[in-house]
Amino acid sequence: MEKRIVECVPNFSEGRDKEAIRQITTAIEAAGGVRVLDVDPGEATNRTVVTFVGDPESVVEAAFAGVKKAAEVIDMRKHHGAHPRMGATDVLPLIPIAGITLEECAALARKLAERIADELRIPTYCYEAAAFTPERRNLAVCRQGEYEALPERMTRREDAPDFGARPFDEGVARTGATAVGARDFLIAVNFNLNTTSTRRANAIAFDVREKGRPVREGNPVTGKVVKDAAGNPVMQPGTLKATKAIGWFIEEYGIAQVSMNITDISVTPLHVAFDEVCRKADARGVRVTGTEIVGLVPKRALLEAGKYFLRKQHRSTGIAEEEIVRIAVKSMGLDDLKPFAAEEKVIEYLLEAGEQNNRLIDMTCKAFAEETASESPAPGGGSIAAYMGALGAALGTMVANLSSHKAGWDDRWEEFSDRAEQGQAVLAELLHLVDEDTAAFNRIMAVFAMPKSTDEEKVARSAALQEATLYATQVPLRTMQAAMRVFPLVRAMAAEGNPNSVSDAGVGALAARSAVLGACLNVKINAAGLKDRAVAERLIAEADSLAQEAVRLEGEVLGIVEQKIG
Numbered sequence: 001m002e003k004r005i006v007e008c009v010p011n012f013s014e015g016r017d018k019e020a021i022r023q024i025t026t027a028i029e030a031a032g033g034v035r036v037l038d039v040d041p042g043e044a045t046n047r048t049v050v051t052f053v054g055d056p057e058s059v060v061e062a063a064f065a066g067v068k069k070a071a072e073v074i075d076m077r078k079h080h081g082a083h084p085r086m087g088a089t090d091v092l093p094l095i096p097i098a099g100i101t102l103e104e105c106a107a108l109a110r111k112l113a114e115r116i117a118d119e120l121r122i123p124t125y126c127y128e129a130a131a132f133t134p135e136r137r138n139l140a141v142c143r144q145g146e147y148e149a150l151p152e153r154m155t156r157r158e159d160a161p162d163f164g165a166r167p168f169d170e171g172v173a174r175t176g177a178t179a180v181g182a183r184d185f186l187i188a189v190n191f192n193l194n195t196t197s198t199r200r201a202n203a204i205a206f207d208v209r210e211k212g213r214p215v216r217e218g219n220p221v222t223g224k225v226v227k228d229a230a231g232n233p234v235m236q237p238g239t240l241k242a243t244k245a246i247g248w249f250i251e252e253y254g255i256a257q258v259s260m261n262i263t264d265i266s267v268t269p270l271h272v273a274f275d276e277v278c279r280k281a282d283a284r285g286v287r288v289t290g291t292e293i294v295g296l297v298p299k300r301a302l303l304e305a306g307k308y309f310l311r312k313q314h315r316s317t318g319i320a321e322e323e324i325v326r327i328a329v330k331s332m333g334l335d336d337l338k339p340f341a342a343e344e345k346v347i348e349y350l351l352e353a354g355e356q357n358n359r360l361i362d363m364t365c366k367a368f369a370e371e372t373a374s375e376s377p378a379p380g381g382g383s384i385a386a387y388m389g390a391l392g393a394a395l396g397t398m399v400a401n402l403s404s405h406k407a408g409w410d411d412r413w414e415e416f417s418d419r420a421e422q423g424q425a426v427l428a429e430l431l432h433l434v435d436e437d438t439a440a441f442n443r444i445m446a447v448f449a450m451p452k453s454t455d456e457e458k459v460a461r462s463a464a465l466q467e468a469t470l471y472a473t474q475v476p477l478r479t480m481q482a483a484m485r486v487f488p489l490v491r492a493m494a495a496e497g498n499p500n501s502v503s504d505a506g507v508g509a510l511a512a513r514s515a516v517l518g519a520c521l522n523v524k525i526n527a528a529g530l531k532d533r534a535v536a537e538r539l540i541a542e543a544d545s546l547a548q549e550a551v552r553l554e555g556e557v558l559g560i561v562e563q564k565i566g
Contacts, residue, residue, distance in 0.1 A: 003351075004056055004098065004100045005097040005351065006094055007053045007094075007185070007347065008034075008053070008062070008063050008093070008095070009050070010050055010089055010092045011048070011089070012048045012049075012070050012088065012090070013176070014047070014079075014088075015046045015081065016041070017073075018041075021039065021048050023072075024066055024073065025050060027068065027069035028052055028062045028065055029052075029062075031062035032058060032061070033054045033055060033061070034053065034058050035052060035054060035350070037051045038295075039051075042083070044081070046079065046081030047090070051296075053347055056100060056104075056108060059094065060094075060108055063092055063094075063112060064115065064116065067116055067122065068120055070089045071088050071122060071175045074175075076174060076176040077173055084143055084146055085146060086146050086178075087176030088122075088175050089122075089178045090178065091180075092178055092179065093128065094106075094108055094109050094182045095184065096185070097298045097348070098298065098300065102183075103129070106129040106181075109126060109129075109181055110180075112180055113125075113126050113130070113163050113180035116163070116164075117164030118164075121164065122164060122171075122177065122178055123150075123172060123177040123178070124180050125142035125161050125162055125179045126163075126179075126180055126181060127179045128182060129181065130181045143179060150172060150177060151168040154168045154172065155167055155168075161177055183264075184265060184266055185265055185297075185298050186262065187297055188259075188261055189259075189260050189294065190257040190292040190294065191258040191277045192255055192288065192333070193256045194255070194286060194288075195256050195286050197249075199247075200247070201256035201257060202246060203247070204284060205258045206238065208239050208245060208273070209240065209243050210240060210243050210244070211237070211244070212236045212237040213238075215235065240276055241268055242267040242268050243261065243263065245259060246259055247259070260277075265301055270297075271305035271309065271328070274288070274291060274332045288333075289333060290336020291333050291336065292337055293345060296345060296347050296350070299348040299349070302342070303321065303324050303325065303328070305328040305332060306327040309331040310327055315405065316413065316417040317421055318400060318401060318422070318424050319424075325342050329342070360434050360438060361387075361434050361435060368387075378441045379434070379438045380438075380441065382440070382476045382518075385437075385476065385479055385515045385519040386430050386437055386476075386479045387431075388511045389426075389515030390430035390431050391511045392483065392508040392511030392515060393485075393486045393489065393508070394423075395504045395508035396419075396486060396508045397419075398504060399497045400416045400493055403496075403497040404417050419489060419492060430479065430482050433475065433478060433479045433482060437476060437479065440468070443472065444468045444472055446468075447464045465529075469526060469529045469530055470530060473523055473536075474539070476520075476543075477519070477543055479522075480520060481546070483512050483519065484512075484553075486512035487554070487557065490512065490557055491509070494509075494564070499564060502564045503565065505561060506557060508557075510554065512554070513551060516546055517547055520543045523539055523540060523543040527539050
């Protein structure tokens with residue numbers, strides 16, 4: 001199941017006092033549920049950029065804690081630095097990484113801005129996707145005149161903050177104002193060229209960047225720049241929206257690069273930028289030899305790239321996530337200059353590594369079987385049922401992938417690729433439920449450790465037990481629902497897939513039916529502990545209905561298999 005992950009990159013107006021910076025980052029981490037990925041202080045700018053990630057609710061709480069602490073340790077009346085600024089917490093963007101949209105982040109940003117103004121008495125402006133007016137999408141408009149202009153702007157209607165407007169006072173003098181916003185993830189990337197020429201690299205950068213290059217009279221390189229009526233250069237736009245780029249020479253590598261910021265990967269994905277830079281470089285007699293990602297990247301950027309290059313080859317995209325990432329790495333030459341470690345460069349993988357969970361699905365087959373056979377009551381039948389369903393989905397997906405690449409079936413590759421993608425989605429859900437079922441059982445066990453000395457404790461314990469029991473009943477029902485989605489896949493593969501693998505589709509149906517019937521038993525035994533019998537009977541009725549349908553669908557698939565084999 002895809003986790004909801006948000007990144008926050010607040011800029012604090014302190015880059016020299018290490019103790020103040022430490023207090024701010026400590027407050028962020030102490031809020032809980034987030035991981036600080038980077039702390040980048042700047043001496044000249046007197047500014048520190050902090051990067052942290054987590055679930056949306058935790059990120060918002062950590063951001064608020066950081067703003068609160070910054071207001072305590074930073075006095076804007078004493079601040080001087082090279083970077084534009086207007087507050088102790090100058091800017092605070094929320095960035096969607098996974099499982100959440102930019103619009104949802106914008107809504108969170110507006111609520112956070114209002115809360116900062118109400119509870120901390122810090123005026124806030126909403127910018128970029130969180131802006132209330134088109135003009136304020138531009139951060140420069142919100143920060144116009146910087147800190148020094150706040151006394152005038154605070155009470156001027158058109159310039160007043162979105163939240164917390166009031167006459168300039170001692171509080172505002174100390175904290176300044178904060179811009180809270182939402183934006184898409186920015187990818188910093190360098191494209192490696194087989195040239196040492198900065199001129200060639202710059203020319204390619206100007207070809208592709210959104211801003212483009214100045215229009216010139218006569219010679220396109222040395223001619224006089226054409227200007228408009230206001231005296232501004234007339235620009236010829238580049239081919240890639242939401243990108244900024246320049247060319248430079250990197251002595252460490254001995255090559256020139258096109259250095260690019262992709263400011264909105266939903267407009268220009270990484271793989272689109274790569275292909276376009278390749279195209280423009282080729283037109284100038286230059287080759288792109290590889291790609292260097294600076295900093296971190298969201299997983300979706302690599303998955304989209306890997307699937308894009310697989311589709312160009314007419315290959316199935318319904319393969320394991322690790323393989324899709326590997327295709328992206330090789331296709332764009334992400335390991336051209338040095339090995340590309342996805343576990344260190346992909347935000348989601350970094351978070352997973354930090355959690356250090358002992359998941360059942362990370363065990364070997366032998367270790368999983370031995371753990372099941374041990375005296376421990378979990379994993380039990382519910383987890384095994386989910387794993388049988390996952391194996392059924394895996395078999396159906398395997399047949400789809402084999403069919404997609406079968407010689408003579410090239411015109412049907414996309415049909416089978418789509419089936420394989422559907423199978424991967426079911427497989428992922430059922431693998432998640434393997435551990436979820438054991439976690440649900442452990443929740444019940446945890447209730448038995450609760451105190452029960454007083455009447456209040458007994459009531460709380462009883463309520464917690466009912467809640468945990470309901471959840472332990474719902475999880476195997478979800479396993480049944482997910483395993484039912486295996487049948488359309490294996491039926492289609494038995495009927496239309498590679499005939500050499502028809503028996504695999506049949507075994508997939510057997511596994512799916514076993515998953516449904518096994519999970520059904522877990523629904524019933526857990527529902528027996530529910531005091532709300534109406535809810536219990538409803539859950540059992542749904543489980544029985546699914547079980548009957550699973551038996552029918554299994555028969556259909558096995559009928560097709562037997563006919564093809566016989």
